[in-house]
Amino acid sequence: MLSYRHGFHAGNFADVLKHGVLTLLGESLLGKEKGFFYLDTHAGAGLYDLASPFARKNREYQSGVARIWVANDVPEELRTYRDIVRALNPDGALRYSPGSSWIIHYLLRPQDRMVLCELHPTEVEALRSRFAGQRRVTVRHDDGYQAMKALLPPAERRGLVLCDPAFELRDERERLLEAAQLAYRRWPTGIFAYWHPIQERRATDWLYRRFRQSGIERLLAVELTMFPETAERRMIGTGLVLVNPPWRLADRLTRLLPWLCDTLRQGPEATWRLEWLAGADD
Numbered sequence: 434m435l436s437y438r439h440g441f442h443a444g445n446f447a448d449v450l451k452h453g454v455l456t457l458l459g460e461s462l463l464g465k466e467k468g469f470f471y472l473d474t475h476a477g478a479g480l481y482d483l484a485s486p487f488a489r490k491n492r493e494y495q496s497g498v499a500r501i502w503v504a505n506d507v508p509e510e511l512r513t514y515r516d517i518v519r520a521l522n523p524d525g526a527l528r529y530s531p532g533s534s535w536i537i538h539y540l541l542r543p544q545d546r547m548v549l550c551e552l553h554p555t556e557v558e559a560l561r562s563r564f565a566g567q568r569r570v571t572v573r574h575d576d577g578y579q580a581m582k583a584l585l586p587p588a589e590r591r592g593l594v595l596c597d598p599a600f601e602l603r604d605e606r607e608r609l610l611e612a613a614q615l616a617y618r619r620w621p622t623g624i625f626a627y628w629h630p631i632q633e634r635r636a637t638d639w640l641y642r643r644f645r646q647s648g649i650e651r652l653l654a655v656e657l658t659m660f661p662e663t664a665e666r667r668m669i670g671t672g673l674v675l676v677n678p679p680w681r682l683a684d685r686l687t688r689l690l691p692w693l694c695d696t697l698r699q700g701p702e703a704t705w706r707l708e709w710l711a712g713a714d715d
Contacts (some may be wrong), residue, residue, distance in 0.1 A: 441479035444494030444530035446642060446697045447671035449501060449514075449596070450535055450657045453689065454673055456514040458593055458624055459540045461679035468544030470592030471537045472584060473597065476549035477550040478559040479532045480521070494530060500542025500696050502527045510689040533595050534570075536561070541569055578612045597628040606636065610643050617649050617676060624677045631670035633662055640664040643712050645675055649714035653678045654684060657684055657693060661702045674710070683707060683714055 442448070462469040481487075483494050498518060501507065507515050517539045521529040531539075534549050538613070541547065546569045552556040557574045564570040573580060577596065580691055595614065597606055609627055616625060631637050637656075659672030675682070690705040697703070 437513045440457050440582065441487050442491060443488050444483060444498035445658060446493075446497045446699075447563060447628075447630070447668070448530065449497045450608060450671055451626075451673065452470050452531065452692060453511050453624060453693065454534060454675075454686070455533055455595060455698060456517070456536055456540075457510060457685060458679065459537050460513060460677075461624075461682065462545075462591055462593060463542070465509070465542065465591065466541070466544075467591065468589055469674055470578055470587040470589040470595045471545070471547035472580065472587075472592070473537070473547065473549045474580060474596045476534045476556075476560055477532050477553075478556045479534045479549070479563045480559075481530045483528055488512055488530075494520060496697060496699055499527055503697060506692075507595075508689055510648065510685045511692075524699075533597065534564075535657050538564070538567075538570065542630075543569070545569060546571070546589075548573060548580070549564050550575045552668050578608060581616050581699055582619075585623070587618055590622065592620075592685070593624045593626070595628070596677075597626075597667075600630055606640050606643075608646065610640070613644070613649070613674075613676065614647050617647070622677065624679065625675070627674040627676070629672050630657065630668040631658055631672055632668055633659060637672065640674070641708075641710055648665045649676055649711060651677050652710035653683060653686075654660045654706065654708045654710050655690070656704075656706035657690065657697070658704045658706070659697070659702070661701050672706075680714055682707070 517531055517536055537547055548571045549560055550573045551560055560572045653675040656672040660669040662669055686707050694703050694705040
């Protein structure tokens with residue numbers, strides 16, 4: 434199914450959490466001179482126009498990146514992400530919101546490289562246009578799960594994979610878990626970030642339980658929930674399961690998440706959660 438277009442949701446609270454954490458993960462790889470590898474399995478269009486009909490339909494960015502744009506007390510943990518957004522909008526008005534690939538591209542050095550996968554024909558053409566001529570960037574019209582099988586482990590010893598499916602399919606959590614276990618066996622030293630929507634607590638708890646049973650040794654769950662659970666299967670929150678999170682990332686997230694929760698909250702129910710599913714920093 435290829436009906437999902439991220440432009441409808443660009444810059445929303447889920448994007449802010451995902452991209453804020455992704456920026457911290459990317460920055461952690463800059464501490465060593467050796468190059469790193471980045472794989473984005475569901476890359477979307479890479480960059481989103483908040484004045485487009487897609488973004489303007491629900492205006493989800495207004496309770497997401499737009500609040501970061503005007504905040505005066507952005508914590509240190511989110512400043513690089515804010516700088517990336519500012520660099521995209523040099524005239525001082527918020528018009529564009531970065532996708533995950535744009536964020537990592539901002540951090541790339543000459544010795545680093547990234548591979549972007551996308552199945553939607555319109556989105557993949559947008560990616561190719563945006564990164565045309567970039568020798569460090571490869572765009573593939575490919576299924577992201579298949580790319581994980583084909584490209585891991587990379588030649589580089591260090592790197593990061595973002596797996597960010599649309600969750601259009603009923604068995605998406607099962608597919609994500611299968612991919613996570615295989616990827617870890619192939620590349621046990623890689624950093625992985627698996628995004629998931631929170632629609633009901635039962636499904637999220639099932640996902641965490643299965644991750645705990647996966648044999649992966651270090652797992653950190655990150656959550657931001659905006660709304661109470663209802664009978665409707667709408668997204669009430671967003672989460673990431675991180676494999677091999679960098680040392681002390683949990684400390685940084687402990688400082689970042691309360692601020693994000695307060696800044697992006699859309700009601701009194703807003704909460705955050707940070708939990709080690711396996712392993713922990715010493």
